[in-house]
Amino acid sequence: MFYVAYQRIYAKEGNMTKGSDGQTIDNMSLKRIEKLIDMLKDETYQPQPSKRVYIPKKNGKKRPLGVPTFNDKLIQEVVRMVLEAIYEGSFEYTSHGFRPNRSCHTALTHIQKEFNGAKWFVEGDIKGFFDNINHDVLINILLERIADERFIRLIRKFMKAGYIEDPIEAAILH
Template sequence: MYQKEIWSEAYARIYSNKGAITRGVNENTLDGFSSERVENIISKLTENKYKFTSARRTYITKRSSNKKRPLGIPTGDDKLVQEVARILLQRIYEPIFSDESHGFRPQRSGHTAIRQIHKQWTGIKWFAEFDIRGFFDNMEHSLLVELLEKKIDDKRFIKLIKCMLKAGYLEDFHYHPTYSGTPQGPSCAQAKGLEAEN
């Protein structure tokens, strides 16, 4: 987690995203990021002094309906730390995930799931689709951490994930703590995939 190469990889992955320069609760974005800033973040992490900032809560319209879902927008530094954590989680869990799992994984999607079904499930006439409403909004932090601890021995990394989950959010200038749920977005996707696997 403290090697500069992984931070460069994380920055490259998220800076190309149009939301990379979207500001969170402060002016801290990924625009104009420097190696000095990365060194400062790494220093805070090694000294256990890094503090996540509450995300800025906004609402976006769901693609499939006119309903809105909450979205937490973290600061630039937090986005980068989350992406580094996501890359590390991906390296740990990707080799052990089921080949039938397609959600929140690199080079996989609903389309790859459909292709696999088309190839392997010949003769099947009916499928049922299920959606666990509000699953990511209500996921128990303790359960997710317990699952992570089964595979990860690094207590500092686990503590970082806990702090990430408990950062809370600001909505209309009011702070709201988070007791359950995970942030919505690509940075936390690997942890969500872990939950779906177990």
């Protein structure tokens, strides 16, 4: 599973950005992956804070984005794969966000096919949505289907890892 996760990360050009530890995926090795697996098994793995960067939005403002270390990115991809296997079959066919083979483009195609009479469209952005998710509520939802407490503890660790703000970029934005 870790090898598949590595391949998925390596295949995406955007994943070549240096993480908060300054390393890229080029430093990943089988030995390093095996060490990560051992640390996960004995629960000594501790996710690192993500590096906060800002990407431009259409309206000229900037959206905060967390860039994790590559160790964290690899483990997050494995967690995503596990969660996808558990939950993918439960989502509505009309849900397109963060799903395999779906995107804003498939959502627009769906809207064009299903909503022939619509004369207008509302676009929205919930400010700070991901920064304001209630962690306890999310964990309780996960516990409804996931009995593996170690897996849940790992997810909690990631949610508490936080981020490192670039002081120069933060000063420019504020």
